Amino acid sequence: MRNLAGVVAAIGGSVWLTRSALADGWNMPLGVTDVSRDIHGLHMTIFWICVVIGIVVFGVMFYSLFRYRRSKGAKSAHFHENTTVEVVWTAIPLLILVGMALPATATLKEMYDAEDADLDVMVTGQQWRWHYEYLGEDVSFISNMSTPRDQIDGAAAKGENYLLEVDQPLVLPVDRKVRFLLTSDDVVHSWWVPDLAVKQDAIPGFVNENWVRIEEPGTYRGQCTELCGRNHGFMPVVVEAVPPEEFDTWLAERKQAAAREASGVDREWGMDELMTRGQKVYESVCASCHQVDGSGNPPVFPALANNPALMEERDRHIATVINGVSGAPMPAFSSTLSPVEIAAVVTYERNAWGNETGDIVQPSEIQSQLE
Amino acid sequence: MAPKLPPQQPLQTPAEQGNDGAATAGHVNEGYHHGPSGLMRWLLTTNHKEIGTLYLIFSLSMFFIGGIFALVVRAELFQPGLQLVQPEFFNQMTTMHGLIMVFGAVMPGFVGLANWMIPLQVGAPDMALPRLNNFSFWLLPVAFTLLLSTLLMPGGGPNFGWTFYAPLSTTYAPPSTTFFILSLHIAGISSILGAINIIATILNMRAPGMRMMDMPLFVWTWLITAFLLIAVMPVLAGVITMMLMDINFGTSFFNAAGGGDPVMFQHIFWFFGHPEVYIMILPAFGIVSAIIPTFARKRLFGYASMVYATSSIAILSFLVWAHHMFAVGLPLVAELFFMYTTMLIAVPTGVKVFNWIATLFQGSISFETPMLFALAFVVLFTIGGFSGLMLAIAPADFQYHDTYFVVAHFHYVLVPGAVFAIMAAVYYWLPKWTGHYPNERLGRWHFWTSVIGVNLTFFPMHFSGLAGMPRRIPDYALQFADFNMASSIGALLFGTSQLLFVLMIIKCVRGGEKAPAKAWEGAEDLEWTVPSPAPLHTFDTPPQFHHREG
Ligand code: HEM
Ligand SMILES: [Cu+2]
Numbered sequence: 001m002r003n004l005a006g007v008v009a010a011i012g013g014s015v016w017l018t019r020s021a022l023a024d025g026w027n028m029p030l031g032v033t034d035v036s037r038d039i040h041g042l043h044m045t046i047f048w049i050c051v052v053i054g055i056v057v058f059g060v061m062f063y064s065l066f067r068y069r070r071s072k073g074a075k076s077a078h079f080h081e082n083t084t085v086e087v088v089w090t091a092i093p094l095l096i097l098v099g100m101a102l103p104a105t106a107t108l109k110e111m112y113d114a115e116d117a118d119l120d121v122m123v124t125g126q127q128w129r130w131h132y133e134y135l136g137e138d139v140s141f142i143s144n145m146s147t148p149r150d151q152i153d154g155a156a157a158k159g160e161n162y163l164l165e166v167d168q169p170l171v172l173p174v175d176r177k178v179r180f181l182l183t184s185d186d187v188v189h190s191w192w193v194p195d196l197a198v199k200q201d202a203i204p205g206f207v208n209e210n211w212v213r214i215e216e217p218g219t220y221r222g223q224c225t226e227l228c229g230r231n232h233g234f235m236p237v238v239v240e241a242v243p244p245e246e247f248d249t250w251l252a253e254r255k256q257a258a259a260r261e262a263s264g265v266d267r268e269w270g271m272d273e274l275m276t277r278g279q280k281v282y283e284s285v286c287a288s289c290h291q292v293d294g295s296g297n298p299p300v301f302p303a304l305a306n307n308p309a310l311m312e313e314r315d316r317h318i319a320t321v322i323n324g325v326s327g328a329p330m331p332a333f334s335s336t337l338s339p340v341e342i343a344a345v346v347t348y349e350r351n352a353w354g355n356e357t358g359d360i361v362q363p364s365e366i367q368s369q370l371e
Numbered sequence: 372m373a374p375k376l377p378p379q380q381p382l383q384t385p386a387e388q389g390n391d392g393a394a395t396a397g398h399v400n401e402g403y404h405h406g407p408s409g410l411m412r413w414l415l416t417t418n419h420k421e422i423g424t425l426y427l428i429f430s431l432s433m434f435f436i437g438g439i440f441a442l443v444v445r446a447e448l449f450q451p452g453l454q455l456v457q458p459e460f461f462n463q464m465t466t467m468h469g470l471i472m473v474f475g476a477v478m479p480g481f482v483g484l485a486n487w488m489i490p491l492q493v494g495a496p497d498m499a500l501p502r503l504n505n506f507s508f509w510l511l512p513v514a515f516t517l518l519l520s521t522l523l524m525p526g527g528g529p530n531f532g533w534t535f536y537a538p539l540s541t542t543y544a545p546p547s548t549t550f551f552i553l554s555l556h557i558a559g560i561s562s563i564l565g566a567i568n569i570i571a572t573i574l575n576m577r578a579p580g581m582r583m584m585d586m587p588l589f590v591w592t593w594l595i596t597a598f599l600l601i602a603v604m605p606v607l608a609g610v611i612t613m614m615l616m617d618i619n620f621g622t623s624f625f626n627a628a629g630g631g632d633p634v635m636f637q638h639i640f641w642f643f644g645h646p647e648v649y650i651m652i653l654p655a656f657g658i659v660s661a662i663i664p665t666f667a668r669k670r671l672f673g674y675a676s677m678v679y680a681t682s683s684i685a686i687l688s689f690l691v692w693a694h695h696m697f698a699v700g701l702p703l704v705a706e707l708f709f710m711y712t713t714m715l716i717a718v719p720t721g722v723k724v725f726n727w728i729a730t731l732f733q734g735s736i737s738f739e740t741p742m743l744f745a746l747a748f749v750v751l752f753t754i755g756g757f758s759g760l761m762l763a764i765a766p767a768d769f770q771y772h773d774t775y776f777v778v779a780h781f782h783y784v785l786v787p788g789a790v791f792a793i794m795a796a797v798y799y800w801l802p803k804w805t806g807h808y809p810n811e812r813l814g815r816w817h818f819w820t821s822v823i824g825v826n827l828t829f830f831p832m833h834f835s836g837l838a839g840m841p842r843r844i845p846d847y848a849l850q851f852a853d854f855n856m857a858s859s860i861g862a863l864l865f866g867t868s869q870l871l872f873v874l875m876i877i878k879c880v881r882g883g884e885k886a887p888a889k890a891w892e893g894a895e896d897l898e899w900t901v902p903s904p905a906p907l908h909t910f911d912t913p914p915q916f917h918h919r920e921g
């Protein structure tokens with residue numbers, strides 16, 4: 001009777017476990033691309049193979065533990081070798097694995113075929129944000145996490161997409177083949193969106209490839225998955241997949257905006273507008289290392305407030321922001337920020353937090369340095 | 372009345388061996404003179420049993436320190452949001468936890484067992500190189516004091532994960548990284564010297580009549596592990612030296628801006644790192660292969676195939692390293708190669724599990740605490756093996772990699788794998804060390820709380836990983852909250868239940884049911900022919916070994 005209850009409990013338990021393991025939010029998502037579905041298929045196949053092997057192996061084991069208890073007077077047998085058995089249980093797993101390797105190889109080949117893309121997007125990891133550039137389209141922007149600090153510290157209620165929301169998502173067309181080219185400006189990052197089954201490391205000095213053809217419009221969320229320093233946990237990826245026509249309109253608008261930004265280089269900017277713009281840039285790009293109040297995080301991240309040496313050297317200040325500091329975690333911003341943004345942020349730093357040098361840095365000055 | 376002895380002190384006479392007695396295997400070793408007592412006795416000891424005890428105490432202390440760091444991590448992850456620690460410190464905790472557990476707890480734990488048991492199991496009077504043995508041990512406290520002290524240095528301790536990928540660990544690392552490198556060098560030297568000693572002992576000092584294929588599997592697996600150590604610790608030393616150069620001498624091995632190659636770092640690291648994970652599990656296979664036959668009262672099934680399986684695992688372990696790097700952008704052929712070799716390594720591992728189960732089949736099984744831990748090892752290690760098999764499927768690994776699924780996998784093989792095996796060994800050999808049986812009641816409590824704690828901690832991590840939670844993050848999205856809460860509760864249970872382990876050890880050292888020379892009815896190896904507790908000097912006259920027929 002007790003045995004029966006045990007068996008029923010065991011079966012019930014396993015059914016419950018497997019069911020929950022397959023439920024939404026407990027398992028790998030099916031995703032919205034061909035590749036993601038293939039991967040999900042491989043995952044479930046190997047999972048069931050493991051379940052079956054597990055049932056057989058643990059079945060025999062628990063049967064033996066139960067049946068051959070010394071307390072029930074079991075006497076041990078004397079066999080301790082059998083070459084046939086050894087060969088059999090080497091060969092069977094081998095065959096199962098060959099059977100598994102074939103579909104896995106096919107999927108891998110498909111994943112590696114990034115040829116003939118309709119759109120190329122350069123993804124650059126930076127501590128701790130993503131920079132996206134639509135190659136050949138003159139459109140690029142930075143994507144920062146937008147979850148407010150209050151929610152992280154528990155001072156405000158956490159929103160639905162806590163930690164998985166950004167100020168500017170990566171917009172992509174559905175039904176077109178998009179190729180990603182991934183690299184990094186500083187340490188190794190990894191760009192991952194589970195629903196797209198794309199996880200690819202972004203490595204300084206390397207350009208990696210991956211691709212996706214999204215089938216359903218929607219918002220897909222992911223995160224950086226390679227430890228990249230302090231804010232590694234706060235570096236989400238958000239992809240917004242839209243129908244191709246909508247994407248074309250969006251891209252055209254972004255192009256115009258980029259052109260307007262470029263023309264901003266030619267005119268004289270006033271202190272106020274530079275300060276407003278500079279504060280925005282500073283808080284979204286620089287504050288993660290130098291802190292919102294410019295106090296930095298010595299010894300590694302220098303303070304920009306109360307830094308008289310820096311205030312003396314306007315040229316070095318500009319050069320540092322443009323070229324970064326090689327051998328230290330200060331990135332070069334020449335390619336990720338526009339001349340207007342660089343001018344604005346330097347102006348801001350030279351006049352905020354009591355620095356009050358009164359210096360104005362014009363975008364045209366930055367432009368000429370960049371050339 | 373139980374004698375008041377310091378924990379784990381096996382013998383009352385502070386005798387000290389005067390010369391390198393080990394080199395005289397085969398002769399009667401005469402004239403021990405009395406060496407220093409007190410602290411100096413432990414500092415200067417060249418006795419394999421005392422050094423073994425030192426290693427085991429060291430390992431246990433590190434297990435608790437590393438465990439406290441893990442509990443800080445789990446406490447922060449109990450709920451979404453940042454409550455207790457800031458990300459800087461969180462990263463130091465995960466990194467230190469990993470480093471301490473791997474290099475400070477598991478590896479020295481196995482070396483301690485090797486020191487105690489290999490001479491006893493091969494019938495040797497001591498390790499082949501006793502003074503070197505003393506040196507290997509005392510390097511460890513130096514290395515780990517240095518490592519722990521980095522937490523107090525400006526900028527904090529290592530915060531780049533126990534895999535310390537460059538350039539996060541070079542250009543972007545805290546200033547204390549140079550000390551981290553030094554401490555790893557010292558720990559590495561200790562491992563290499565220990566491995567040399569073990570190989571020399573096993574190859575030269577077996578009792579007359581004991582052929583290689585007569586050696587207990589713990590000896591075999593340690594022999595193979597020692598070769599792995601000698602092969603890969605220098606690789607680790609190489610990679611950290613390159614880091615040292617990049618940080619302090621302006622080279623650019625891993626600095627892309629200077630023409631260096633961050634991917635090369637990962638290749639070198641994992642060329643060390645994958646064999647390293649087998650270094651942490653092969654001796655465990657040996658332990659389980661001793662305990663299961665003892666309590667099944669039946670000879671180990673497939674002894675020869677166990678030896679061959681261990682050797683093939685060791686060889687294959689040099690050919691699979693890039694399965695940790697499927698997402699770094701390797702060429703397709705490389706992905707395929709490493710996927711196939713990794714799948715292949717599952718075969719000999721499976722053979723081992725099948726052999727253990729065939730040993731149980733038609734045995735006469737009893738369930739003393741060492742056996743409970745060994746059986747839990749078989750089941751839970753196999754579960755870790757299953758998730759390993761899943762991770763081997765390269766396309767799927769793109770989804771699993773660097774998520775909590777991986778954290779679940781390696782903890783299943785390390786905690787109920789390596790750590791349970793060490794605990795099983797302690798319960799199994801304590802009667803030989805102390806002359807007393809461990810308290811069964813305490814043992815059972817320790818076992819069941821540990822099993823429940825481990826599964827509650829690590830099983831939900833499979834789900835949070837599959838659902839998309841990356842590893843090494845101090846805060847997480849709301850859909851992972853329940854899994855994390857369960858894990859944190861499990862971790863607290865597992866952590867506190869280890870106090871029972873300490874309590875059991877202390878009680879066992881102080882007293883308890885007296886154990887005869889052959890403490891377990893079904894035990895067969897040479898260590899059970901010497902008295903319990905084993906006197907400080909054993910096998911001064913080598914025993915004649917008679918190998919078992921049929
Ligand atoms: C009380 C038991 C333990 C608990 C609760 C625990 C928990 C954890 C947690 C929460 C992490 C960090 C995961 C992440 O964010 O990446 C971690 C990492 C790790 N643990 Fe454990 N752990 C335990 C025991 C062990 C043991 C015994 C070992 C070694 C045999 C071990 C080896 C590791 C390693 C190698 C890492 C990776 C460290 C890194 O990311 O750099 N753990 N553990
Ligand atoms: Cu990251």
Ligand SMILES: [Cu+2]
Nearest residue numbers: 645648694695
């Ligand atoms: Cu590996």
